[in-house]
Amino acid sequence: MIATGVVACPPMGQAEAITLDEMYHPGGADAVNRALNRSYHPRSHGLVFEIVDDLDIGPADVVLDIGGRYAAHSLAMVEMFGCRAVCVDPVDSNNERARTAVAEHPAGSRVSIRRGVMEDIPGSDGEFDLIFSHDMFFHVVDADRALAEGHRVLKPGGHLLVYQLFATDLLEPGERARLYADVAVVPERMEPDDFERRASKAGFTIEMIDIVGSEFREASEEDGTNLTSRQLLYAARLLRESTALRAELGESEYRVELGNALWGVYQMIGKLEPRIYLLRKPTAPNA
Known part of the structure; x- marks a missing residue:
């Protein structure tokens, strides 16, 4: 298992207070400008597709895009890798937009749309070579059932790629409560330790953890x-x-x-x- 990325900042309020002399010391602005007005070479969102590419996904493979909304990622993958994709989403309006996008795309014939949720995936045992879960797992109510379903529909040796946001100690309790309510987040899904424990329980091997941060x-x-x-x-x-x-x-x-x-x-x-x-x-x- 490989872990990369950044370490979160320590919680606010634990350090000693900065003095006025430290706040306004001569030359501070120049040093800050030099340090912060240069790039630290952040990776782009294309990283998720680089990981798919590293799995050698190709024309013989079928990808499940779970919670795929408008099928944008499905269409990107069939175009990049020549695979077939099944886009599954529980929201009827999302599926309608996905069907329109698929119909208008040159590679759309390689994408099919199904209505469903991760807790009850509309797919047969061992149907998929890869499950692509992008920024959706926080909506899942029953994580154990969802991961068991993912395990069921994957071929032996297949992969589940999860891009997911988690809360840090900097997110205050009041902010959590408001944010989770406003974007339909299941609070338990926002804890990485909980996700890792449930993934292992479902029978998955965690091959990589990349902490993308900002x-x-x-x-x-x-x-x-x-x-x-x-x-x-x-x-x-x-x-x-x-x-x-x-x-x-x-x-x-x-x-x-x-x-x-x-x-x-x-x-x-x-x-x-x-x-x-x-x-x-x-x-x-x-x-």
Whole structure:
């Protein structure tokens, strides 16, 4: 098992207070500018597909894109690797958009859409070579059943790739309660130790843990996509114009949009920690 990435910052409030002399010492600004106005070469979101590529997924393979929403990742994988993909999502409107996207895509014939949840995957035993779970496992209510289902539909030797966010000690209890309620998070899914324990219990071998931290978000700022900057601006507007935007958007849409904006901002400042797990179904029991 390989663990890479960053270590979270220590909880706030444990260090001694900075003095005024330390705060305003001569030359501090120049040193800060030199240190922080250079790139530390963050990896981009393309890393998840590099991991798929390393698994030698190809035309003979079938990938399950679980919780795949609009089939964007399914279409990307069939285009990159020539595989077939099955996109499964429980939300009817997501599946409708996915079918439209598939119909309009040149490689769409290699993607099929099925309605379902991870706790009851619409697939046969050993049907898939890879399960691709991207930023969705925090919605899963019954993690043990979901992982058992993933184990069932994977071929022996197949992999489950999970990109998932977890809470850190910097996420305050009040922030947790509001965020989890607003973006339909099951609180127990936000603890990495719990996920690892349940994955092992389901029979998976944990081959890799990559602690991505803020890298994808930093890369988005450096390449000009500015995803987190935009979400920070949205959060500011949603908070400052709360009354007007609640009336315009409706209460549930307002809460979802504020939750989504903070979901991104919290990744950048270490309150949420993205990780990539690569799990393997053994080729034989206890292998």
